[in-house]
Amino acid sequence: MNGHLLSLIVAAPAVGAVLVMLLPEGSRLGIRLVALVSSLISLAGSIVAIAGYDRAAGGLQRVEDYAMVPSMGVRLRFALDGWSGPLLLLTGVILFAGVLATWTLAKRDKEYYALLLLLVAGVLGVFVVQDLLLFFLFYEVAVLPMYLLIGIWGASHAVPADGPFKRAWTAFSVGSKQYAAMKLTLMLLIGSAAILVAIFALYTASGSRTFDLGELAQTAYPRRLQVTLFPLVWLGFGTLAGVFPFHTWSPDGHASAPTATSMIHAGVLMKLGAFGVMRVGMVILPEGAHAWLPVVGAVAAINVLYGAFCAMSQKDLKYIIAYSSVSHMGVVMLGAATLTPEGWNGAVFQMVAHGVMTGLFFALVGLVYERAHTRWIPKMGGFATVMPGVAAFFTLACLSSLGLPGTAGFVSEFLVFLGAWKSGHPGWAIPGVLGAFVTAVYVLKGTRAIFWGPGPSEEFHELSDAKRTEWVAPVVLGVCLVVLGLWPRIVLDSIEGTSAAHLQRLVPSQVVTASVEAAR
Amino acid sequence: MSDLGVLVYPLCTAALAVVVLLLDVLRAPSAAGSATHGRRLGWFVAAALAGLFAATFFYAPSGVAAHGVYEAGAWSLALQRLFFAAGALGALGALDDVADRTPHRAGEYWMLFVSSLTGMVLLPGARDLVLLVVAFELMGVPLYVMAAFAKTDAAAGEPRGQASEAGLKFYLVGATSTAITLFGLALLTGMAGTTRLDALAAAPMTPLSAAGMLMVLGGMGYKLGVAPFHMWVPDTYQGAATPFVAFLSVAPKAAGVAALTQLFLFGLGPARAQWSGPLAMLALLSMVVGNVLALPQTDLRRLLGYSGIAQMGYLLVGLGTGEAFGAGTVLFFLTAYVFTNLGAFLVLHVAAKAGGGHGFDALAGLSKRSPALAGALLAFLLSLAGIPFAVGFWAKLYVFLAAWRAGNVALVAAGITVAVLGLFYYLRMLHAAYMVDGDLPRPKPGLAAGLAIAVCVVAVLGLGIWPEPLTASALRAAGSLLAQR
Structure with missing residues (x-):
């Protein structure tokens, strides 16, 4: 078993998906138990894997x-x-929490859980596979089920069609209901096309007839090729990471997706994009990365600020969280663009921290929406009196979002800004810090408007707090958030070693130093 | 090895055609015109072809026959295997429809079907222009008849003239393209002084033979239905009986590509500089025209017709490399395409039979009415769109990779871009099946068509998860054809 632990982690959700499809229609509990057990297997497996990882x-x-x-x-x-x-570990936790968060789903639950598990199998595969082509394959498996997950179970009519897509819609009479789903799928697939072209070029130019990531990273590609290919990889994967201006699919997608899908989507799926940019783009194409660095960093800084400002002006609760994801993914990309150990550790740590945080956010938003049947903030207010538990966890997520010391958000933002300061572009730290400030404004404003202000109004007097299984997701994710904030070493140690190894190749001159001490 | 041993598969197929004819003639008088008789014949043909398919794994003829006019090897075996599979699946898919619609003429249908298949099975071994043309026409002529087969037996609610129109259009285009091809071949032969493909390669190129080559390319382009010679495709697909179209849209295409490969890569390989440009143009036009014109279609048969044109475009991208690796990827693509497109048309046929015509409405709510059928459609459409873990992903990946390696970077970039566009109409079909509610009755595929669809699904997903066996055998087959050059 030990020799196949990673296969087990990846295969468990895939097998779970097949089993769910084979179960008879209407076996509600059976479907959920299969989903839960397969997510638990992946979660336990990743705990064993990370505990057994020899950091030295x-x-x-x-x-x-x-x-x-x-x-x-x-x-x-x-x-x-x-x-x-x-x-x-992050993926395992989010899946586990996500399965529990949609426990009450009534519509076509069999297909829903099957697709959700399939998607997660793709995500897990991307994180551990060492072959570029299969990396891409798993990536696609993770991206494509989103079309059905949003198209079928998404909130209908929540997203009005707009822009060039609107014309396409009228021309082909698809209707506005699946607008978000198809926009997301098509945008991400255009990104995939760019990635595929880059993969062909890398494979052909290496001349070694292999797709192995390690071997490709050892290949010294000509500078011109690297400079040409890097933007393809950056924007190709970056579309999924919400890189400005290709982030527009993300708020619409999040807003219309059902709870668990939003959790997975913002919590882990967007990380695949950033992971791809770092793992494929920067590590394999170091000279290309260096050449494009000013652009990557500047765009990331725009992401941080622009996402925060967009979030500030939203009135729909899900749109706020969605735009805050765009802003926070900007922090990841900013960290990556610094090419410093602090920045990279911060970027990967931010992937984990933001994943947990945003998963918590969407789980809570789902709970609120299920009860109040609205996501329109001006209608809400004073919900803390009727759902104190939800309010408490929501506030915790907000504090992490604005980077309060003691929460996971602080560690990553601190590392990233430190990295930016130490890199050749200290100016990047300024929009970054400004973004964190704007974040504080909108999350506090939002929380106050929903939970702590006057109210609740007459129609919301009957709302209740979370019940039974609904508690699992907030508690698990909330605990993770605090643990990661107080004791970042548990993941930072292992992140650090790998960042250093990659940077050694990327920035040979730089002395790679430990940064964990600084974080504490 | 004796000539008989080398020619065993074409001979067996020809014998099967005779046996089918005899079975029909010698039937009990009471069986005349009964659907049961037609159904039995269909099952017999399907079983015999499945048997021949299985036999290809145990007996691999090799060597030349008829003084080098025919050659059996890994290349011919791989394609013959594909034709037997397509034939068996096509027979399974069509047998209920044929028996119910044309009970009096079922015997003729199956005889024509197997005759056409004989031409296909003969084709990949042809190393001489004369045999190549004869095999090609043996395949093509029965298809004209079969396209118009349902002309007097249109099902209720269908305009009666459609099948005749389909057949006539198909025939006129086919006959014209044959004439053009023959004219081109005459020029080629006249200049080279030989009809042998290997000798053709050695002959010097003259302007006249280059003109002949282009005419052959154009003529073959008509047969394959690549743009700008594609006009007959959607009309024929719409007019002819859908289960027949399922077969028509895959097997003859595979045969056409085999002929192109033998003629251009094997025979005219040294003249690649002269034909690679026009071929690339055909590929680009097909990819663009197919994908763009598929977007506004409302009849799913026409939509799949245009999608097929685009698929042929991807295929020509691989063929344009002119090397064994490219030909291997093309063979892989063909195999993937056969299972995928055949399955997709059969699902469409079954869904249309439940009412709702051949538009998007026919698929409405399919995922609720028949989850299995909707799942099959999902697999086929994902494969056509080139989505991972369906065989179509590898197919598209391979041909583009081969073209990239051969230096056709721009063509690959264009192909990938329009392929994303193509996803839109595949998603529209899935959208109808999974996200629109419909209250049509539950579609019933019947045993035969259900079996065919199931086999296609297994092939599409199985080869998608583990493509190695097919990859290795396709590369080996192409290598064996082109290594001798």
Whole structure:
């Protein structure tokens, strides 16, 4: 079993998806139990994997190698490194919480859980696979079920069609209901097309007939090729990470997605994009990354600020969280663009921290919406008196979002801004810090308007707090948020080793130093 | 190895055609015109072809026959295997429809079906222009008849003239393209002084033979239905019986691509500089025209017709590399395409039979009415769109990779871009099946068509998860054809 732990982690949700499809229609409990058990297997597996990771040795561990298409040089190679461990854990936690958060779903639950599990199998695969082509394959498996997850179970008519897509809609009479789903899918697939072109170029130019990430990273590609390919990888994966101006699918997608889908989507899916930019773009194309660095960093800074300002002007609760995700993913990209150990550790830590935080947000938003049947903030107010538990956890997530010391958000933002300061572009820290400030404004304003202000109005007197299983998601995620804030070492240690190894190649001159001390 | 041993698969198929004819002639008088008789014949044909398919895994003929006119090897075997599979699945898919619609003429249908298949099975071994043309026409002529087969037996609610129109259009275009092809071949042969493909490669290129080559390319383009020679495709697909279209849209295309490969990569390989440009143009036009014109279609048969044109475009991208690796990827693509498109048309047929015509309405609420059928459609459409873990992903990936390696960077970039566009109309079909409510009755595929669809699903997903066996055998087959050059 130990030799196949990573396969087990990836396969458990996929097998769960198949089992769910095979269950008879209407076996509500059976479907949920299968989903829960397979998510627990993945979660337990990732805990075992991260606990067993030898931080002193670093590098790739638990390598599993299967010949998949040897005649094309495609090998299914799983391995754990310092980055993938925490991200696996994050995915496991979010899936587990997500399954519980949609426990009450009534419409076509069988297909819903099957798709959700399939999506997560793709996510987990991306984090551990060491073959570029299969990286892309798992990436697609993670992205595509979103179309159905949003299209079928999404909130209808929540998102009015706008912009060029609107014309396409009228022309082909698709109707506005699936607008968000199709916008998301098409935008992400255009990104995928760019990635695929880059993969072809990397494979052909390496001349070694392999897609192995490690070997490709050892290849010295000509500078011109690197400079040409980097933007393809950056924007291709970056679309999923919400890189400005290709983030527009994300708020619409989040706003119309059902609770667990939003959790997975913002919590882990967007991380795949940033992970891809770092793991494929920067590590394999170091010279390209250096050449484009000013642009990547500037766009990330825009992301942070622009996302925060957009969030501030929203009245729909889900849109606030969605735009805050765009802003926070900007922090990840900013950290990546610094090419410093602090920045990279901060970026990966922010992936985990933001994943947990945003998962918590969407779980709570789902709870509020299920009771109040509205996400329109001006109608709300004073909900803390009727749902104190939800209010408390929501406030906790807000505090992490604005980077309060003692929460996970603080650690990552601190590291990223430190990295920005130490990098060649100290100016990036300024919009970053400003963004954090604006974040404080809108989250506090939002929380006050929903939970702490006067009210609740007459129609909301009957609202209740979370019940039974509904508690699991907020509690688990809330605890993670505080633990990560107080004791960042549990994941930062392993992240650090891998960041250092990658940076060694990327920035050979720079002395890679420990940054954990600074975080504490 | 004796000639008989080398020619065993074409001979067996030809014998099967005769046996089918005899079975029909010698039937009990009481069985005349009964649907049961037609159904039995269909099952017999499907079982025999499945048997031949299985036999290809145990007996691999190799060597030349008829003084080098025919050659059996890994290339011909791989394609023959594909034709047997397509034939068996096509027979399974059509047998209920044929037996119910045309009970009096079911025997003729199956005889024509197997005759056409004989031409296909003969084709990949042809190393001589004369045999190539004969095999191609043996395949093509029965198809004209079959396209118009349902002309007097239109099902209730269908305009009666459609099948005749489909057949006539198909015939006129086919005959014209044959004439053009033959004229081109005459020029080529006249200049080279030989009809042998390997000798053709050695002959010097003259302007006249280059003109002949282009005419052949155009003529073959008509048969394959690539843009700008594609006009007959949507009309024929719409007019002919859908289960027949399922077969028509895959097997003859595979045969056409086999002929192109033998003629251009094997025979005219040294003249690649002259034909690669026009071929790339055809590929680009097909990808763009197919994907763009599929967008506004409301009849799903026409939509799949245009999608097929686009798929042929991707295929030509791989063929344009002119090398064994590219030909191998093309063979992989063809195999993927056969299972995917055949399955998609069969699902469409079954769904349309439940009422609702052939528009998007026919799919409305399919996921509730028949989850299995909707799931099958999902697999096929994802494969056509080139989504991972369906075989179509690998197919598209391989041909683009081959073209990229051969240096056709711009063509690949264009292809990937329009492929994303193509996703839109596949998603529209899925949208109808999964997100629109419909209250049509539950579609019933019947045993035969259900079996065919199931086999296609297994192939599409199985080869999508583990593409290695097919990849290796396709590359080996293409290598064996082009290594001798």
